[in-house]
Amino acid sequence: MTFMKSMTAAFALLAASTLTAGAADKILRSSDTHPDGYPTVEAVKYMGQLLEERTGGRLGIEVFHSAQLGQEKDTIEQTQFGVIDMNRVSLGPFNNIIEETQIPSLPYIFRSVDHMHKVMDGPVGDEILAAFADHDLIGLAFYDGGSRSFYNSQKPIKSMDDLSGMKFRVMQSDLFVDMVGALGANATPMPYGEVYSSIQTGVIDGAENNWPSFESSGHYEVAKYYTLDQHLIVPEVLVMSKKSWEALSEEDQKIVRQAARDSVPHMRKLWAEREAASEAKVRESGVEIITDIDKTPFIDAMKPVYAKYVTSDKLKDMVARIQATE
Numbered sequence: 001m002t003f004m005k006s007m008t009a010a011f012a013l014l015a016a017s018t019l020t021a022g023a024a025d026k027i028l029r030s031s032d033t034h035p036d037g038y039p040t041v042e043a044v045k046y047m048g049q050l051l052e053e054r055t056g057g058r059l060g061i062e063v064f065h066s067a068q069l070g071q072e073k074d075t076i077e078q079t080q081f082g083v084i085d086m087n088r089v090s091l092g093p094f095n096n097i098i099e100e101t102q103i104p105s106l107p108y109i110f111r112s113v114d115h116m117h118k119v120m121d122g123p124v125g126d127e128i129l130a131a132f133a134d135h136d137l138i139g140l141a142f143y144d145g146g147s148r149s150f151y152n153s154q155k156p157i158k159s160m161d162d163l164s165g166m167k168f169r170v171m172q173s174d175l176f177v178d179m180v181g182a183l184g185a186n187a188t189p190m191p192y193g194e195v196y197s198s199i200q201t202g203v204i205d206g207a208e209n210n211w212p213s214f215e216s217s218g219h220y221e222v223a224k225y226y227t228l229d230q231h232l233i234v235p236e237v238l239v240m241s242k243k244s245w246e247a248l249s250e251e252d253q254k255i256v257r258q259a260a261r262d263s264v265p266h267m268r269k270l271w272a273e274r275e276a277a278s279e280a281k282v283r284e285s286g287v288e289i290i291t292d293i294d295k296t297p298f299i300d301a302m303k304p305v306y307a308k309y310v311t312s313d314k315l316k317d318m319v320a321r322i323q324a325t326e
């Protein structure tokens with residue numbers, strides 16, 4: 001879909017929704033690429049319930065799931081324009097526009113999901129959320145995105161040598177293009193919604209993602225090899241359009257921010273449950289899972305990527321603080 005077409009589709013859907021929206025007086029429209037029931041979708045709905053309760057029904061949220069408003073890159077632009085009020089996206093599609101978002105998107109920057117939580121719940125996370133304000137957006141909260149690993153339709157990948165020359169889809173981020181290149185493979189940036197058919201028709205050999213996305217997208221039906229190299233633990237983010245934000249009273253802004261924060265523990269619980277369920281479903285379907293993989297060469301190969309993207313003192317300092325976080 002072209003940007004103009006997706007804008008038109010978004011307007012049409014939003015106009016229709018104002019007639020049928022939920023109980024609150026003012027409904028904030030929120031976009032998500034994932035299907036109904038996915039942890040991110042459910043977490044934003046939960047935030048909407050908190051908002052309705054805490055504003056006595058003045059404010060609520062309607063989640064447009066399943067990429068109804070378009071693919072992530074387009075919906076981010078629509079959110080900046082104020083056509084969409086809220087958006088739940090990966091940090092990846094922000095990498096080319098907000099340099100701070102590159103830091104938690106660096107391969108192997110986090111030692112574990114716990115480490116990621118400590119960093120993103122602390123001052124570094126707050127600084128990254130604040131950086132959205134220079135781009136017509138308000139950063140509200142971070143959600144979980146597990147760890148991302150490579151899957152493909154061709155063969156079991158057990159080492160970097162096996163990746164050589166293969167073609168993988170990445171999110172639309174130069175950093176991820178370079179990450180795949182540094183591993184000796186070729187990256188094709190493309191919207192999430194095009195990945196299934198691109199694997200099926202052999203345009204690409206595979207992609208990379210976490211258990212819930214690998215499962216809910218159906219990619220596991222066409223990519224039968226999943227190698228748990230866990231190169232990324234990239235958080236997801238919930239943002240609001242600055243335009244929509246500025247239309248709220250100061251009191252309501254505080255309520256929105258707090259409700260977003262309060263949705264995080266709920267999201268983490270849903271995430272843990274869905275990760276286990278998705279893993280079970282994928283394993284049951286007969287996908288070959290490769291776990292005995294030495295990550296050291298993968299980590300070493302990322303040095304030029306860090307050198308290219310961690311350039312300013314500000315970004316270097318962020319990396320140092322993340323590495324020093326126990």
Ligand code: GTR
Nearest residue numbers: 089090145171192209210213
């Ligand atoms: C998922 C993430 C989505 C989207 C997708 C992708 O894990 O939750 O927001 O970024 O990956 O690969 O495009």
